[in-house]
Amino acid sequence: MSESRKPSVLFVCVHNAGRSQMAAAFLTHLAGDRIEVRSAGSAPADTINPAVVEAMAEAGIDIAAETPKVLTSEAVQASDVVITMGCGDTCPVFPGKTYLDWKLDDPAGQGVAAVRPIRDDIRTRVQNLINELTPGHRA
Template sequence: MTTPASTPRPTVLFVCVHNAGRSQMAAGWLQHLAGDRVEVLSAGSAPKDQINPVAVEAMAEQGVDIAHNSPKVLTDEAVEASDVVITMGCGDACTFYPGKRYEDWQLDDPAGQGIESVRPIRDEIKARIEGLLASLDIPVQA
């Protein structure tokens, strides 16, 4: 089932502390698998200066380019604008608003890890994104 054109597309915000690995990979997968049917945001409570190069490499292996993304600071406005907020290991540092759909994905942090350790994290994120899309009734685009 496809989302009708008259239905507003949902906004999904991915949050991790540094916005340099997990949340960037999740945003990349969601954009890749959903296209323009979902608005994708990512942010961090203490963003780094650049995306983890090993995360970029792992995603590039799957044909998903996140190399030109940049870490962004988490704002109240981003949380307020989002229909779904997915946190990844930021604990109390992430803003919480009642009434939003929240999920906390417990994922290993790719920071400081080599490509062999980051690939399973990347693959787990993809599987979770596919589940998220199914829950939003949005088919994965080919």
């Protein structure tokens, strides 16, 4: 087992009700305890998007109990990689962090049929991220 600490990733979108929740769930599911996972929103919704919950359930991942969380400077500071998904300039920037911006359609107001391709795109991006962050372990 490696002596180095495990990498940490923060996924950020506006409402923390769709894209960032799917990404965090896939990363947790696929990487297990090899990567620390957080998600947050710059203006969190009250609940997770039901179409997102349904699309993730189809992929075998239950996120029904998740709740949107507010983005804090502490969450950014505690993360090695910050992945934004349409939150614009609201994400605090700290030196020494890796920032990635994933251009993804917003599932807000969409049905499950429209969410599926977004979900699948996120899964592919998360698998690639795992492969980058944990060399020697394939997602």
